Amino acid sequence: QLQLQESGPGLVKPSETLSLTCTVSGGSISSSSYYWGWIRQPPGKGLEWSGSIHYSGRTYYTPSLKSRVSISVDTAKNQFSLQLTSVTASDTAVYYCAMTHYDPFAFDIWGQGTMVTVSS
């Protein structure tokens, strides 16, 4: 059974870079069938897709973050990562990593989420 676990700092200063890692267990990140994504949820608000990646390296990013976001895969560590540059308070959110079995954007397995606060 595939499981995902987010890790990274819970506090990031404004203008700095937010970096999160999602570790995949119970399966290989290199499967051609899967897409891996990051979704965030600001406190008390709805879900926002940040971006997705296929193990081949093809990436998809939400237009509102496209200039600041980067997602990459490390097949050796069975991990994928999110980097968000020049963060502001509006980037404060619970960040979830997730994967898809059924189609590229139907996220059926999720990590538990990690809260990231942007504050000085």
Next chain:
Amino acid sequence: QSVLTQPPSASGTPGQRVTISCSGGSSNIGSNTVNWYHQLPGSAPQLLIYSTNRRPSGVPDRFSGSRSGTSASLVIRGLQSEDEAEYYCAAWDDSLNGYVFGSGTKVTVL
């Protein structure tokens, strides 16, 4: 403000049928499949419906999805107390070139 509009709330008594709507446009629901998620308080979202009307393994057949034009619907039949959660629709948007979530609907079991 999301391009996929959902009613903020819906409710029903145990055993009732509840329908949640998701209104979009030609660039999202009108031309792409719809996914539905629910999120219990303090938990990660869970996929309920993918490709508009298909259920992942393990999701009860009480949940069903459909689409008509630029709107989609999620139906919960035989409402149960554990269905009390936030429900989100989602779809790819060709104009935005991104995956968008609906605004969310809070379902309350009376």
